[in-house]
Every structure is written in C-alpha cells, then in structure tokens.
Amino acid sequence: xxxxxRKTWTVAEAKAxxxxxxxxxxxxxxxxxxxxxxxxxxxxEEWLKRAEPRIPLxxxxxxxxxxxxxxxxLPDRSEPDRPSPFEDWEFDDEEDGKEDAK
Numbered sequence: 001x002x003x004x005x006r007k008t009w010t011v012a013e014a015k016a017x018x019x020x021x022x023x024x025x026x027x028x029x030x031x032x033x034x035x036x037x038x039x040x041x042x043x044x045e046e047w048l049k050r051a052e053p054r055i056p057l058x059x060x061x062x063x064x065x066x067x068x069x070x071x072x073x074l075p076d077r078s079e080p081d082r083p084s085p086f087e088d089w090e091f092d093d094e095e096d097g098k099e100d101a102k
Contacts, residue, residue: 008032 006028014021014033021041025031031041055063 008035008038010035 009017009021009031011034021031021033025041026043029042030046033039033041
C-alpha cells in the first residue's frame with residue numbers, strides 16, 4: 001500500500017465522491033482531502049497498525065522511573081493528620097432553603 005497520497009481531493013469532490021475515496025483508500029492507500037487544512041483518509045486496519053499501543057499510566061510510571069534514586073527517602077505516612085484549612089469556614093444554607101421553597 002502506497003503511504004503517500006497521489007491526489008489531493010477538494011472538499012467538494014470528497015463530498016460528492018466519498019464512496020470512491022473510501023474504495024481508493026482501501027485499494028491504493030491514503031487519500032488526502034482539503035488544501036488549506038488537509039486531512040487523510042486511511043483504512044482502519046492501517047491506522048491501527050501505525051498507532052502506538054497505549055500502556056496503563058501506572059506501568060508507564062514504573063518503566064520511566066528516574067534511575068539512581070535507590071536511597072530516596074519517602075515521607076512517613078503515619079504522620080498525624082494535618083488540620084483542614086476549611087475547618088473555620090461557615091457555609092450559608094440559605095440557598096438550600098430557597099430551592100426547597102420553590
């Protein structure tokens with residue numbers, strides 16, 4: 001399959017000849033549509049072959065962990081809880097009362 005589109009279809013041509021463009025993408029390779037902002041139509045199978053497989057974030061973090069931090073000191077998780085910065089806040093319950101009255 002040829003990876004470089006031979007022809008650039010105008011958007012108007014693509015609207016009128018979509019079936020042909022899909023067939024050509026399947027038989028001949030990618031089809032380019034548009035000149036100002038070009039788009040390329042490729043069969044899904046071709047797209048999936050070229051797409052990088054997604055790995056879970058946790059695995060990526062472990063695989064890309066900076067090396068040389070064997071002696072990294074982690075904070076003690078048994079520290080006492082920190083006070084909440086919102087403990088002294090007062091909340092208005094007026095809005096709730098107005099909604100109930102409606």
